[in-house]
Amino acid sequence: MITLYHLNRSRSKRIIWLLEELGVEYQIEAFQRDKETSLAPESLKAVHPLGKSPVIKDDDVVVAESGAMTEYLIDKYAADRLAPPRGTPEYIEYLQWIHFAESSAMVPLLLKMFLNKDGCKTNFLQAYADGEAMKILTYLSEQLEGKEYLVGNKLSGADIMVYFVVDMVEQSGGLAFFPVLDVYLKRLRTHEACQKAEQLEKELG
16 A cells, blocks of 8 residues: 655645556545645654655655656556656656656746745846746747657656646746647646546645
8 A cells, every 4th residue: 555645735746646647556644734834744754854745655665756756656556658668768758857847847936936925135036036947948848849748749757747847837827928838737637647636636735
């Protein structure tokens, strides 16, 4: 039995989708953000020292970091369905998109979110965050031009990882500037497992 330690309004939503897509038996242990600080509760540190979510426990194996979880779960349960064959150019592309979602993409988007939440005047950071966010979203849009999915023209773990990025941009109102990404997000939401993840995230949030 897999346990997902879930935090509302977090990357955990993409792992719910993945678990639903895999069709494996799992349970969710839900945690709530502090209503004033929006931070994760201290109780999550009993699961992982960083007190972050998502974290999964698969029998005796504990895995943190959603990119690592995605690779681990797909390798174990659906390597023939949700990842290209190892040793192919498509597999290398797949890995790059998985890590893009949590490195190049998330850093400027989170920086923009924190700056907007803080409301402070900056000398450098706001312009930097805006420029970097525009750069990575333009890049993603260009790479998806004429394609339905990121790799091999079928759903993979790369799409499930990048889904959270595009979903986050939609929530900020930024997809109006990127019609290709808007279409892509709508396509991802046609998958029943994605719909189930969004429904569960709302119920748990």
